[in-house]
Amino acid sequence: MHIESVTLKNFRNYETRTVEFKDGLNIVIGKNASGKTNLLESVYVAGIGRSPRTNKYKEMIKWGSDYAYIKVILKKNKTTHTIEYSIDNQDKKRIAIDGIPLVRLSEILGMLNIVFFSPDEMKLVKESPVERRKFMDISLSQQNKNYFNALSKYNNIIAQRNKLLKEQKDSPALKEMLYGWDVQLADYGSIIISKRYEFVDKIKVFANKMHSEISENRENLTLEYECDVPCQDIENIKNIFFKKLQDNYEKDVSLQYTSFGCHRDDIAIKINNTDARKFASQGQQRTVALSLKLAEIYFFESETGEKPVLLLDDVLSELDGGRRKKLMELSMGLQTLITCTDFDEDVNHNLIRISND
Ligand SMILES: Nc1ncnc2c1ncn2[C@@H]1O[C@H](COP(=O)(O)OP(=O)(O)O)[C@@H](O)[C@H]1O
Ligand SMILES: [Mg+2]
Numbered sequence: 001m002h003i004e005s006v007t008l009k010n011f012r013n014y015e016t017r018t019v020e021f022k023d024g025l026n027i028v029i030g031k032n033a034s035g036k037t038n039l040l041e042s043v044y045v046a047g048i049g050r051s052p053r054t055n056k057y058k059e060m061i062k063w064g065s066d067y068a069y070i071k072v073i074l075k076k077n078k079t080t081h082t083i084e085y086s087i088d089n090q091d092k093k094r095i096a097i098d099g100i101p102l103v104r105l106s107e108i109l110g111m112l113n114i115v116f117f118s119p120d121e122m123k124l125v126k127e128s129p130v131e132r133r134k135f136m137d138i139s140l141s142q143q144n145k146n147y148f149n150a151l152s153k154y155n156n157i158i159a160q161r162n163k164l165l166k167e168q169k170d171s172p173a174l175k176e177m178l179y180g181w182d183v184q185l186a187d188y189g190s191i192i193i194s195k196r197y198e199f200v201d202k203i204k205v206f207a208n209k210m211h212s213e214i215s216e217n218r219e220n221l222t223l224e225y226e227c228d229v230p231c232q233d234i235e236n237i238k239n240i241f242f243k244k245l246q247d248n249y250e251k252d253v254s255l256q257y258t259s260f261g262c263h264r265d266d267i268a269i270k271i272n273n274t275d276a277r278k279f280a281s282q283g284q285q286r287t288v289a290l291s292l293k294l295a296e297i298y299f300f301e302s303e304t305g306e307k308p309v310l311l312l313d314d315v316l317s318e319l320d321g322g323r324r325k326k327l328m329e330l331s332m333g334l335q336t337l338i339t340c341t342d343f344d345e346d347v348n349h350n351l352i353r354i355s356n357d
Pocket of ligand 2: 036038314
C-alpha cells in the first residue's frame, strides 16, 4: 500500500498543508522544529488512531485552534481510500473511511498499516518488557481485529481484578468474585498468547537474516516469546492459564495485584547465545532494533499480502554508514517516509521540503 497525499488542518504547527508522496523513498527535509516529526505523527495517527508520542490527543491541535484534521489518501490493492481523522477541543475524535463515519476509534486499525521507527524504538532491546510487549501488541493489533479486541478486554479485566484485590482484600467473597474474571482472563489471555507465539515465530527467522547481514555474519540473533504458559494449542493454553490464576490466588491477595498473566510477558533476545537485553552494546542494540522493525515489514506482508508504509523519524543520523546503506536497500521495495535535516545518499528519492516560516 502507499500514501498518495496527506492534508493537515490545524495539526500541530500546520495551519493548512497538503503533502504529496510517491511510492518508494520520500525524504522529508527541514530544519529543527520545522514540523517533520509532526508530519509523520499525523500519518501514524491516521493508521493507528493514536499518537506515538502522547496520550493526550488534544496536544495535537494547533495552539489557539479548536480542532485538528488529518486526511490521508492511500492506495491499496489498486483501490484508492480516504481516511479522515479529526479531534476537537472537547477531546472528541471523529474518523471516517471513504466518507463513512466509524462507530469506534479502533475500527481504523488495518486500513493503513504502519511500521514506525524513531530513536525511541532504538531502545526496544534494553528498555523494560513493556516496550517489547508494545511492539508485539501494536503490530498484531493492526493486522488482527480479534487480537486487538482480546487485548482491550484483557487489560480492562486486569484493572478490575487488581482493584478488587486491593479494595476487597478482606472480603470472604473475594475468591468467588474473582472466579468470573478469571474465566474471562484465561479466555482472552489464550488468544493473546497464541498470537504472540505465532508472531515471534514468524519474525525471528527474518530478523536473524537481517541481523546477520548487517553484522556481516558475525552475529546470530535469536528471539523467543517468554511466557509462563508453554506454546501449544489454544484450548490448552486457556486451561493452563486458568489453573495458574487459581494457583496464584493467595499470592495475588497478598501482593494485591495479578502476578500471573500475559501482561507480564517478554521477548527474549539473544546475540550469539548471550542475553542482549542485558549485555548488548549500543551498536548491537541498534542492529537488533533495526532487524526487528524490518522483520515486522515482512510479517505484515505475509499476513496481509500488502507491504506497510515505513516511517523513519530521524534515525539515519543514529546509524553508521553500513546500517544506513542496508536500511536504504530494504526500504526501496516499499513506501518509506524518512525525516532528516540533510540527505546526501546516492539513491532515487522524492524530496519534500518543510519549513516553519
Ligand atoms: N499543538 C501544537 N501547536 C502548534 N505548534 C506545535 C504544537 N505542538 C508542537 N508544535 C511545534 O512544532 C514544532 C516541532 O515540530 P517537530 O515536528 O517535532 O519538528 P522537527 O522538524 O524537528 O521534527 C515545534 O516548533 C513546536 O513548538
Ligand atoms: Mg523531529
